Amino acid sequence: MKDQKPVSKTTHDIVGLWEEDLLKRYPEDPQKKEEAFRNYDDPARDTVKEFYQLNHTYQTFDFVQRKEREFLSLGRRAMSLWEAVEFLNTLVDDSDPDTELDQTQHLLQTSEAIRADGQPDWFVLTGFLHDLGKVLCLFGEPQWAVVGDTFPVGCRHSEKIVYSEFFKANPDFYDERYNTLYGIYEPNCGLRNVHMSWGHDEYLFHVMKDYLPEPALYMIRYHSFYAQHREKAYNHLMDAHDHEMFEWVSAFNPYDLYSKAAAPPNVQALRPYYEDLATRYLPDVINF
Ligand SMILES: [Fe+2]
Ligand SMILES: [Fe+2]
Numbered sequence: 427m428k429d430q431k432p433v434s435k436t437t438h439d440i441v442g443l444w445e446e447d448l449l450k451r452y453p454e455d456p457q458k459k460e461e462a463f464r465n466y467d468d469p470a471r472d473t474v475k476e477f478y479q480l481n482h483t484y485q486t487f488d489f490v491q492r493k494e495r496e497f498l499s500l501g502r503r504a505m506s507l508w509e510a511v512e513f514l515n516t517l518v519d520d521s522d523p524d525t526e527l528d529q530t531q532h533l534l535q536t537s538e539a540i541r542a543d544g545q546p547d548w549f550v551l552t553g554f555l556h557d558l559g560k561v562l563c564l565f566g567e568p569q570w571a572v573v574g575d576t577f578p579v580g581c582r583h584s585e586k587i588v589y590s591e592f593f594k595a596n597p598d599f600y601d602e603r604y605n606t607l608y609g610i611y612e613p614n615c616g617l618r619n620v621h622m623s624w625g626h627d628e629y630l631f632h633v634m635k636d637y638l639p640e641p642a643l644y645m646i647r648y649h650s651f652y653a654q655h656r657e658k659a660y661n662h663l664m665d666a667h668d669h670e671m672f673e674w675v676s677a678f679n680p681y682d683l684y685s686k687a688a689a690p691p692n693v694q695a696l697r698p699y700y701e702d703l704a705t706r707y708l709p710d711v712i713n714f
Contacts, residue, residue, distance in 0.1 A: 482592035559626030581609025584659035641674035
């Protein structure tokens with residue numbers, strides 16, 4: 427098992443499929459959950475499963491360290507917020523030919539739902555930029571290292587992580603430094619001391635960390651950490667401050683998942699509002 431290298435048969439783009447799968451796992455109406463799971467004859471589910479096989483096999487502690495060294499000097503590209511949004515939009519998700527939603531529209535639907543609820547302006551801005559870290563795909567990173575649920579590395583993988591059985595193909599599963607409950611960490615050491623699997627969340631946190639209030643940074647950094655914000659599987663690593671901040675992560679999550687509006691947002695009409703909002707928090711040029 428240890429030497430087995432799964433090969434992806436995936437030809438689709440996983441970005442949209444992962445988000446659709448999240449909606450099946452965490453439907454807005456929990457009563458619908460069983461119904462969605464009973465539909466086994468679903469080719470999209472097989473694609474998502476293959477995706478997690480790759481993700482869980484290759485996201486090792488060592489891999490994460492390498493990616494942190496490779497990307498966190500933020501020297502790849504300098505862009506204004508809107509340039510980054512337009513750059514991300516060149517990422518074509520061909521996983522779902524039925525929806526016309528592009529990346530910009532997902533960002534705007536999220537942020538407009540936050541704005542409609544009268545939330546603070548930094549919360550609206552966070553909704554608008556929360557997935558910009560997906561530009562990693564455009565820097566040539568494989569999708570299993572950009573999207574998908576995130577989880578701590580350097581300690582035992584929780585069984586609450588989606589498709590946790592695939593961790594048996596991850597070398598860390600057999601490594602005594604990393605396969606105990608706490609691994610390299612101390613009990614309740616705080617998530618700031620914990621390395622998360624590499625992806626768009628961790629990356630964008632580092633891009634934005636000097637500019638946004640702390641609750642916004644938690645939302646960005648942990649929005650795909652479903653094993654914690656939905657399943658509470660890592661309380662043993664969190665400290666009291668994390669728990670306080672995760673109330674914001676939980677407040678953000680429904681806007682990310684359930685904000686699909688009937689009419690797609692008018693991108694050009696909304697642009698001046700978001701460009702003005704960005705000037706209140708972000709520099710003219712952001713380093714990615
Ligand atoms: Fe995301
Ligand atoms: Fe999102």
